Amino acid sequence: MSEITKSNRLKGIFFIILSAFGFAMMSAFIKLSGDLPNFQKVFFRNLVAAIIALFLIIKHKGSFLGKKENRKVLVYRSLFGTIGIIFNYYAIDNLVLSDANMLNKISPFLVVVFCALILNEKINIKQISAIIVAFIGALFIIKPSFDVRVVPYVVGFLSAVFAALAYTCVRMLGNKEEYYTIVFFFSTFSLLAVLPVFIIVYKPMSLIQLMYLILAGVFASLGQFGVTLAYKYAPAKEISIFDYSNIIFSAILSIFMFGVYPDGLSVVGYFIIFAAALYMFFYNKKQDKLAK
DSSP states (O other), X not given: OOHHHHHHHHHHHHHHHHHHHHHHHHHHHHHHTOSOXXXXXXXXXXHHHHHHHHHHHHHHTOOSSOOGGGHHHHHHHHHHHHHHHHHHHHHHHHSOHHHHHHHHTTHHHHHHHHHHHHSOOOOOHHHHHHHHHXXXXXXXXXXXXXXXXXXXXXXXXXXXXXXXXXXXXXXXXXXXXXXXXXXXXXXXXXXXXXXXXXXXXOOOOOHHHHHHHHHHHHHHHHHHHHHHHHHHHSOHHHHGGGGGHHHHHHHHHHHHHHOOOOOHHHHHHHHHHHHHHHHHHHHHHHHHHHHO
């Protein structure tokens, strides 16, 4: 295993953790923004990301639409991502936030599965086991209180499926497109897709609600750029485990922003997730040495 490959793996881990932090902050500000239409929240989330990506494209003299041969994958990535966001925000609005986050955390596991099925990325039993262990840790933390309201839970699960498909497309693009081009294409596509409904359902906002939505957009952009760079640098099987750090960040935010403290089972979950992540990290380091 070359030093460059190891360096890329570490970059992938760094960016996936940065992404997890960004999306945790985004969820908090979306919740704080209150009773606003789902499509209004989606619109502002993507508006901020599109502006930031536009600035980066102009600065680097990059491409707005990407290479012709990659455009089909860019469209798929944008379509899946837009549906995933709409479904995720619906789940956040209609479920206990912890339940919505639990369903969303199925996506890292699905990314590994989709990358194995679609991209033929090899995965072994140890890597699968680590992801399953981390998922069990998430269950300890979230403790889903599922009831008879089936539809929001189904939508929440589907948000994870579409998010995983979108991230698989990002992995397919790899180094073929710049990260800011991928984010701009997606954000602009999503803006245009939700614009008609946004206009119809628009609800006047207070200044603080507007600020919350802008901050949600800023942190969503951090999450989006982070995940795009992460899957650009490393395979899903090697870094998706670290996306579970989102749950740790969410717990910290719950304490400081909402005054909600984790219970004993949650603490057990934190240790399980950290253990799974550390196991994956040291397992990959061992594989590096064996490959020399």
